[in-house]
Amino acid sequence: MNYPNNIKKEYNKRVTYGNRGMDLENLINMANETYIDNNIAIIYKKPTPIGIVKVDYSKSKITEAYYKSPSTLDYNGVYKGYYIEFDAKSTTKPFLPLSNIAAHQLKHIERVLNHGGIIFLLIMIYDECYILSGKNVLDFIASNKRKSIPYEYIKDKGIKVPYSYLKGVEYIKGLDTLIKEN
Amino acid sequence: MNYPNNIKKEYNKRVTYGNRGMDLENLINMANETYIDNNIAIIYKKPTPIGIVKVDYSKSKITEAYYKSPSTLDYNGVYKGYYIEFDAKSTTKPFLPLSNIAAHQLKHIERVLNHGGIIFLLIMIYDECYILSGKNVLDFIASNKRKSIPYEYIKDKGIKVPYSYLKGVEYIKGLDTLIKEN
16 A cells, blocks of 8 residues: 555655655645635644754854754644644554654643634544544543554544645645534 | 843843743743633744754754744734734834834735734834734735834734733733724
8 A cells, every 4th residue: 555654755765846745744735835825724834843052153053953842733824714723643554543642732632622723633544634623532532541543433533635646635625514513 | 211122131141930031022921821821822932943954863963954034923823712823023113113024924914814813913112012913014014105113003003911020911911802803
């Protein structure tokens, strides 16, 4: 099977716009660009938080830094006035390991839900892409001792969204359903 | 007069929690922490975007990088289900130079307004703090040839919000008014 993660390796070798590859982050970036250009939604990936250790001010250059772990999810923005936030998760296994979601991210999901925000995971599994609402993620964890969310749960509770090489992952198509459920 | 920008220099010398100083970013961070802790709003500063040039993978350390200019505003999140986004601007002059706002940020303000988001500048001027709505910023630019927004316009159109050494800048107090106007 052609899992997106495997294709990513290919992508690094031939970096041209037309061959940006099918890994989940690229599929989302493609969709986000289209949504902004066509005035459908304004959603951006947040920059990766970086801790700065040393700066060479004479050259305006950072000479020592390290990656920090984010306390929120990776993407956020606005759609039809609603606050939207999500994280991309892809797995080559028949389940999504919960170790992929940090404890402070779960706390953040809970808080955003309490404030009426639309928050979810966008999960690529078995070559299919699903929106799994933050509520469904928290419900699963509250009612299970399993360390991973199985494919069946994602398929059953999630909202399947289409993706393609040309349009990216069209997650907006699932958002109206999600907003109604919220 | 004691402008926040002058106090910032002092701050760097004595970095303890109790003396985080009165510069605008600290005043906002204080407020944001309070809002999250008290379940009032979930608003974060976005990480500064950084372009990575070289990484020493053996030490998981970034060894060359540079600051990139953000295409959105610095803070965003959710309040009562509304999408909130803003940028902090402080000036020691009797006006806010428009050079403080990048062209792509103005475009972004326009887009977010079109999508029903609540977007504004939080301006510290003459020791006073104002919310100036994105709409008022764009209106000013559309109807003026001036290269700065004068204090009088900010005072007249803006929503004044209190700030204090202990609570930070309580901008949420102006948000309900802003939401009603939107």
